[in-house]
Amino acid sequence: MNQGVFHIPVMVDEVIRYLITKEDGIYIDGTIGGGGHSEEILKRTKCKVIGFDIDPEAIKFAQERLKPFGERVIILRRNYAQVKEALAELGVSKVSGFLLDLGVSSFQLDYGGGFSFRFDEKLDMRMDRASDLTAERILNEFSEEDIALIIRFFGEERRAKLIAREIVRYRQRKKIERTSELVKLIDKVVPRKYRLKTLARVFQALRIAVNKELDNLKVALDSSVDILEKGGRIVVISYHSLEDRIVKSFFKSNEKIRNLTKKPVAPKEEEIRLNPRSRSAKLRAGEKITE
Numbered sequence: 319m320n321q322g323v324f325h326i327p328v329m330v331d332e333v334i335r336y337l338i339t340k341e342d343g344i345y346i347d348g349t350i351g352g353g354g355h356s357e358e359i360l361k362r363t364k365c366k367v368i369g370f371d372i373d374p375e376a377i378k379f380a381q382e383r384l385k386p387f388g389e390r391v392i393i394l395r396r397n398y399a400q401v402k403e404a405l406a407e408l409g410v411s412k413v414s415g416f417l418l419d420l421g422v423s424s425f426q427l428d429y430g431g432g433f434s435f436r437f438d439e440k441l442d443m444r445m446d447r448a449s450d451l452t453a454e455r456i457l458n459e460f461s462e463e464d465i466a467l468i469i470r471f472f473g474e475e476r477r478a479k480l481i482a483r484e485i486v487r488y489r490q491r492k493k494i495e496r497t498s499e500l501v502k503l504i505d506k507v508v509p510r511k512y513r514l515k516t517l518a519r520v521f522q523a524l525r526i527a528v529n530k531e532l533d534n535l536k537v538a539l540d541s542s543v544d545i546l547e548k549g550g551r552i553v554v555i556s557y558h559s560l561e562d563r564i565v566k567s568f569f570k571s572n573e574k575i576r577n578l579t580k581k582p583v584a585p586k587e588e589e590i591r592l593n594p595r596s597r598s599a600k601l602r603a604g605e606k607i608t609e
């Protein structure tokens with residue numbers, strides 16, 4: 319596989335600028351993905367990286383890419399929400415930085431996971447194939463009310479009730495198995511001019527629910543306070559407003575963390591031109607100021 323194709327890392331210079339405080343520190347890459355951010359961190363410093371991912375394909379790819387750095391890298395197949403437990407198992411008490419680059423990698427988006435409404439695939443959406451909750455199960459087994467809540471809250475979609483009703487009507491005749499079926503039934507109830515936004519919101523909502531993304535983020539932010547040394551940094555790149563709101567309010571409300579980014583940092587025009595998927599990225603950073 320071509321190294322560049324797996325995923326292009328977003329705002330690399332900004333990540334390094336906010337994350338790195340110690341040349342020889344230990345840094346956590348909670349979402350190692352294709353290893354793009356980790357590779358730059360390892361190249362530009364003498365530090366060690368402990369990487370996490372729940373997707374075995376990402377881990378395989380990152381392991382291969384980061385081989386040249388030998389023992390300076392450890393990659394774990396773990397949820398970043400378990401960062402505290404994982405570090406305790408490794409005998410590491412404090413780290414200098416914790417990076418989270420949320421969401422899916424380009425590889426996941428483009429290859430068979432059912433994350434995108436642009437491809438006809440099975441409605442899976444699990445980043446962690448060991449988990450048993452899929453988008454198909456939500457759509458076929460959850461109540462109409464619960465489906466509407468998921469679409470309303472995780473997708474911030476106004477027509478959630480209408481869409482949930484159509485989902486339930488459809489599944490009474492046939493199990494919903496493929497992304498194309500979900501697209502068709504949404505097309506039936508949503509005006510054409512709102513089509514793309516609605517599809518994006520419904521797919522986002524299902525992905526967040528399947529992967530418990532907001533819960534994991536909250537646990538990881540709380541854990542950062544325990545695992546960071548004084549002066550250590552947490553850097554989060556988020557891609558939608560629900561995530562960004564959680565990060566913003568955590569930085570504002572936690573008295574042990576100083577907010578380093580009053581406004582979120584966005585990619586430069588040039589980066590967006592070269593990598594359109596970076597368009598919605600927002601980076602926030604905080605520093606642990608007291609034990």
Ligand SMILES: C[S@@+](CC[C@H](N)C(=O)[O-])C[C@H]1O[C@@H](n2cnc3c(N)ncnc32)[C@H](O)[C@@H]1O
Pocket residue numbers: 325326327328348349350351352353354355356370371372373376396397398399419420421422423445529534
């Ligand atoms: C946007 S990509 C990260 C890309 C990476 N920064 C790079 O430069 O290649 C997000 C990655 O986080 C992983 N991920 C999502 N939720 C996770 C979780 N709760 N724990 C660990 N990894 C997770 C996904 O599988 C995906 O590989």
